[in-house]
Amino acid sequence: MENGTHYRTCHLCEAMCGVAIEMKSGRIASIKGDDNDPLSHGHICPKAIALQDLHEDPDRLKKPIRRTSTGWQQMEWDEAFDLVAERLHEVRKQHGKNAIGVYQGNPNVHNHGAMIASLPFLRAIGSQNRFSATSNDQLPHMLASLEMFGHQILFPIPDIDRTDLFMCIGANPMASNGSLMTVPDIRGRLKALKSRGGKLVVIDPRNTETAKLADEFHFVRPGSDALLLMAMVNTLFAEDRVDPGHAEPWIKDIDLIRLAALPFTPDAVSAHTGLMPEAIRDLARQLATTPKAALYGRIGTSTQAHGGVATWLIYVLNILTGKLDTTGGVMFTQPAIDMVELGAMSGQKGHFGRRTSRVKGLPEFGGEYPSSTIADEILTPGEGQIKAFVTVAGNPLLSSPNGGRLEEAFSGLEFMVSVDYYLNETTRHADVILPPTAALERSHYDLIFSMFAVRNTAKYSEALFKPSPDARHDWQIMLELAHRLEKKRKGGRLPLRAEAGWRAFKQLGPDPLLDIMLRSGPYGTELGPAKPLIQPAMDLLMGILPERHPLKGLARLSPLDRRWRDLPKGLSLSALKANPSGIDLGPLRPCLPDRIYTRDGKINLAPRRYLRDLDRLIARLETPASDELMLIGRRHVRSNNSWMHNSQRLVKGKDRCTMMIHPTDASRLGLLEGDAAELSTDAGKIVVPVEITEDMMPGVISVPHGWGHSRMGTRQAVAEAHAGASINDIIRDDQIDPLSGTSVLNGQTVHVKAWKAERSRKRA
Template identity: 80%
Template sequence: MENGTHYRTCHLCEAMCGVAIEVRDGHITSIKGDEDDPLSHGHICPKAVALQDLHEDPERLRKPVRRTSDGWQEMEWNEAFDLVADRLHSVRKEHGRNSIGAYLGNPNVHNHGSLVATTPFLRALGTQNRFSATSNDQLPHMLASLEMFGHQILFPIPDIDRTDLFICIGANPMASNGSLMTVPDFRGRLKALKGRGGRMVVVDPRRTETGKLADEFHFIRPGTDALLLMAMVHTLFEENLVNLGHAEPFTKDVDLVRLAAMSFTPEAVSEHTGMPAADIRNLARQLATTQRAALYTRMGTSTQAFGGVATWLAYVLNILTGKLDSTGGVMFTQPAIDLVALGAMSGQNGHFGKRFSRVKKLPEFGGEYPSSTMADEILTPGEGQIRAFVTVAGNPVLSSPNGGRLDEAFSGLDFMVSVDYYLNETTRHADVILPPTAGLERSHYDLIFSMFAVRNTAKYSPALFDAGKDTRHDWQILLELAHRLEKKRKGGRLPLRAEMGWRAFKQIGPDPILDLMLRSGPYGTDIGPARGLAQPAIDLVMDILPKRHPLQGLAKLSPLNRHWQDLPKGLSINALKELPNGVDLGPLRPCMPGRLFTRDGKVNLAPRRYLQDLERLHSLLSATPVDSLLLIGRRHVRSNNSWMHNSQRLVKGKERCTLMINPKDAARCGLQTGDSAEVGSASGQIVLPVEITEDIMAGVVSVPHGWGHHRSGTGQSVAVAHAGASINDVLSDQETDLLVGTSVLNGQSVTVKAWRADHQRKRARPPQGRTLCLSGSNGH
C-alpha cells in the first residue's frame, strides 16, 4: 500500500462518514474526518478511529479453524470448504432441506460483496429457515413501506437539512448518527436547523443525548407510542388540520383512518402514555402547522408489542400533514444504484406471511422468519427441526432475545459453521469458523445506506490493504460454499453451462456487477449526442409496452429516461476512483407518484392488517396501566451492537454498561450510587452497576444493548475484560409483536433489587427458560 492519504467511507454504522486514513510503511498512522466528503463534511465519531483497531487486532482470525478435542485447530481453505460442504450436504440429505438454519448479521449490509453473494448462497442452502437482524430491528418499517408504498425498502427519509421542525420519537440520532436515516454529524445539522429558526421535539422514556439538545422534551411510558400517535391522528381530524398537500390525488382511504382514530382522544391515552393531553394536542398542531416538518421514529417505537401499528401511524401522520414527498418533510432518495427499482423490476418488492414458522406460527417476511423463534426451531423435535446452522457476520447470542436459550440451542446442533473473523459468544459453538478479510482489505461501496441518506451521494473505495494470498473475502467464501453445495446436490457434477457460470461469477467478483449497476442507473453513462436520437425510442417503450414488462423497468432505470435528464451523469467505478472523496448527487427531490410501486399507483393509507390490529390497541387502552418497572435499552456512540468491544479505545473510560434508574425508584429498591443491582425476570437475572439519574422516567430502567462478554470460550480478551451484562439474558423470545413478528425489546416488566456478592457463587450462568422483554428507544 502506497504511503500517503487514502479516502474511504467508515463502514461501522449507518452514517457513511468519510475518513482520511494516513498510511506510512504499511501501517495506519492516523484516521481523520474527510473534509471534502459531500455527506459528512469532515465529521467522524469515535468509532471511525477504531477502524485501525479492527484491522490490526491480533485476535482477529485469519485462517479457517475447526473445533477439536484439543481446542481450535487451523485448517487450509480447501480442506475447510470440503468439510463444511460435506457436513451441510449430509444433514440436508438425511433430514431435509429445512434442517439447515441460517442467520445473517447486520455487518453484511455494509459489505456490497457479501450482499451480491448472499442470494446464490441462500439458494444453494435451499432452506426456508432463514433469519437475520431484521426482525430485531427495522422490520416494522419494512412492512409499512411494503403495505403503503408497494416496496419493502422504499423508506421516507427526513429531509433534515431543509426542515424547520424535527419531531423525534423513540430514536437517539446523537448516539446512532441516524438509523434508517443516514445522517452524519447530527449535532451539526441540528445546529443548522436551529440557526434558521427551526426546532426539535423529542419524545422518549429517557432524556437521551438527543433529548438533552431538544427545544421541547416529553417523557413517554415505554410501549405506548401507538396510543400517542393515534391520539395525534385524532387531533388532526378533530381540529380540521388534515392537509395532504400534493400527495392527496395519489393517496386513498383517508376516511378509514379518521374512523379508526375516533376513540383515541388525547384525554383517553394520557394516563397510559404519561403525557398530558394538552401536550399531545400541541404536538399534533406543531406538525400540522409547520410547513417544513418531519416526524421520525425508530427503535423505541418499532421494537415493542405495538411496533407495527406505531410505525404505520408515524407514516400516516407525515402524510396527513402534507409532509410526504415535500421539501423539508419526508422524502424518497434517488441513489446511484436504485435497489428499490431493480428489485421491483425482477418482482422482488417484498412479501409477508406467505408461510409461517413451524413452532410459533410466526409470519415470514421477505423469506425470513423472526429471530425470536430460532431457538424453538432448533430445540423442538419433529419434521423440519434445524440440525445444522450457518451464521454470517452475526452474534445472535448477544443480539437476539433469550441468549441463554440460544446458547443451549447452538451447543446441541449436529453441525455449525460461522463466517466470522472473531471467536465470539455465538461462533464459539461452531465446528468450523471461516474468517473473511477485514473491511480495509476489500473495496467498499454503500449499496444499502445510500438509499437511506439525507442527501444523494456516491462513493467507491478500492481495498486499502492487500489481504494476502491465503485469505478470502466474504463473497468468495459464500460463493465457494454455494458452488460446492450445488455440485453435491446434483450428484457431484454440474452441467457445463452452469459450471462455467459459477467459475465466471467467482472470478469476476462483485465489483464488475457494481460497475454495471452504476453505469445503467439514473446517474449512469451519458451518451452525449446520441441522447436526442435515443430519447424517442425510450418514450416509445414507456408508452407501448405493458406497465409491468421488464423493459419498462429497464427504461425507467436508464440514464436516458427523461425523468433523470437534469441529474448528473457519467457514474462508473472508474469515474468514482477519480473522485475518491465521493460525489454529491444533490438533495432529495419530489418524485411522487412515479416512485410508488403499489398496484394502483396510490399510497395505501389504511392497509387492512393495521386496522385489524387496532383491536389489540383498544384492549391496551381499556386496561389498567402497569405499575411495575419497565425495561428499555440504550445505545452509546462508542458502541454498535456486540462487535466493537475488543477495541481498547472504544471501551476505556467510565463504565457504560450500567442500570439507569430514576431516584424515586432507586429509593424504593434500596439502591444508592455505586451499588450493584440485580435485574430479574421470569427468564433470568443480570447484575450490573447502578446509575441514578433524573434523565430517565420514573417507573423505567435502562440497560445498554450488546454487552455480556462473560461467557467462556471466546477469543476477545479486551471484550472479556469489559464484559458488562447482556440485556438479552432477560429478554423473552416468547414476546413478539403479534402483527409483525418483531421481537419485543421494549416495555416489559422487570424486578430490580440490591445485589449481594454472595449471590455470585449461586449463579455461574443465567438460568434457562422463559425470558423477559424490554423497552428501549435508543436503538441497537
C-alpha cells in the same frame, strides 16, 4: 499500501462518514475526517478512529479453524470448504433442506460483496429457515413501506437539512448517527436547524443525548407510542387540520384513518402514555402548522409490542400533515444504484406472510422468520427441525432475545459453521469458523445506506490493504460454499453452462457488477466499448442467480427506464475512482408518483392488517396502566455491534454497561449509586451496576445492548476485560409484535433488587 492519504467511507454504522487515512511505512498513522466528503464534510465519531484497532486486532482470525477434542485447530481453505459442504449436504440429505438454519448479521448490509453473494448462497442452501437482524431492528419500517408504498426498502427520509421542525420519537440520532436516516454530524445539522429558527422536539422514556439538545422534551411510557400517535391523528381530524398537500392525488382511504382514530382521544390515552392531553394536542398542531416539518421514529417505536402500528402511524402523520415528498418534510432518495427500482424490475418488491414458522406460526417477511424463534426451531423436535446452522457476520446470542435459550439451542446442533473473523459468544458453538478478510482489505460501496441518506451522494473506496494470498473475502467464501453445495445436490457435476456461470461470478467479483449497476442507474452512462466484453459473462451470471435476484434487472445492460430526466449523467466506477472523496448528486427531490410501486399506483394509507391490529391497541387502552418497572435498551456513540467492544479505544473510560434508574425508583428499591442490581424475568437474570439519574422516566430502567462478554471459550481479550451483561439474557423470546413478528426489546416488565456479593459466594 503506498504512503500518503487514502480516502474511504467508515462502515461501522449507518452514517457513512468519509475518512482520510494517513499511511506511513505500510501502517495506519492517523485517521481523520474527510473535509471533501459531500455527505459528512469532515465529521467523524470515535468509531472511525477505531478502524485501525479492528484491522490490527490480534484476536482477529485469519485462517479457518475447526473444533476438535483437544481444542481449535487451523485448517487450509480447500479442506475447510470440503468439510463444511459435506456436512451441510449430509444434514440436508438426512433431514431435508429446512434442517439448515441461516442467520445473517447487520454487518452484511455494509458490505456490497456479501450482499451480492448472499442470495445465490441462500439459494444453494435451500432452506426456508432463514433469519437476520431485521426482525430485531427495522422490520416494522419495511412492512409499512411495503404495505403503503409497494416496496419494502422504500423509506421516507427526513429532509433534516431543510426542515424547520424535527420531531423525534423513540430515536436517539446523537448516539446512532441516524438509523434508516443516514445523517453524519447530526449535532451540526441540529445546530443549523436552530440557527435558521427551527425547533427540535424529542419524545422518549429517557432524556437521551438527542433530547438534551431539544427545545421541547416529553417523557413517554415504553410501548405506548402507538397510543400517543393515534391520539395525534385523532386531534388532526377533530380540529380539521388534515391536509395531505402535494401527495393528496396519490393517497386513498383517509376516511378509514379518521374512523380508526375515533376511540383514541388525547384524554383517553393520557394516563397510559404519561403525556397530558393538551401536550398531545400541541404536538399534533405543531406538526400540522409547520410547513417544513418531519416526524421521525426508530428503534424505540419499532421494537415494542405495538411496533408495527406505531411505525405505520409515523408515516400516516407525515402524510396527513402534507409532509410527504415535500422539501423539509420526509422524502424518497434517488440513489446512484437504485436497489428499489432494480428490485421492482425483477419482481422483488417484498412479501409478507406467505408462510409461517413451524413452531409458533410467526409470519415470514421477505423469506425470513423472526429471530426470536430461532431457539424454538432448533429445540422443538419434528419434521423441519433445524439440525445445522450457519451464521454470517452475526452474534445472535448477544443480539437476539433469550440468550440463555439460544445457547442451549446452539450447543445441541449436529453441525454449525460461522463466517466470522472472531471467536465470539455465538461462533464458539461452531464446528468450523471461516474468517473473511477485514474491511480495510476489501473495496467498499454502500449499496443500502446510500438509499437512506439525507442527501444523494455516491462514493467508492478501493481496498486500503492488499489481503494475503491465503485470505478469502466473504463473497468468495459464500460463492465457493454455494458452488460446492450445488454440485453435491446435482450428484457431483453441474451442466457446462451452469459451471461456466459460477466461474464467471467468482472471476468477476462484486466490483464489475457495481460498475454495471452504476452505469444502469439514474445517473449512469452507457457501457460503450466494454459492453461486448461483459455481456457474455452477465448472461452466464443470470443463469445461476435466484429467479428474482435484483441483478436480474440488469440483464439488458442498458440504463434503467428512468422517469427522472433532469438528473446529471455520466456516473461509473471509473468516475468514482477519480473522485475518491465521493460525488455529490444533490439534495432530496420530490419524486411522486414515480416512487409508488403499489398495484393501483396509490399510497395505501390504511392497509387492512393495521386496521385489524387496532383491536389489540384498544384492549391496551382499556387495561389499566401497569406500575411494574419497564425495561428499555440504549445506544452509545462508541458502540454499535458487539464486536466493537474488542477495541480498547471504544470501551475505555467509565463503565457504560449500567442500569439507569430514576431516583424515586432507586430509593424505593433501596439502591445506591454504584450498587450492583439483579434484574430478572422469566428468561433469566443479570447483574449490572446501578446508575441513578433523573434522565430516566419514573417506572423505567435502561440497559444497553451488545454486552455480556463473560461466557467461556471466546477469544476477545479486550471485550472479556469489559464484559458487562447481556440485556438479551433477560429479554423473553415469547413476546413479539404479532402484526410484524418483531421482537419486543423495549417495554418488557422486569424485577429489580439489590444484589449482594454474599449471595454469589453462597451459590459457589
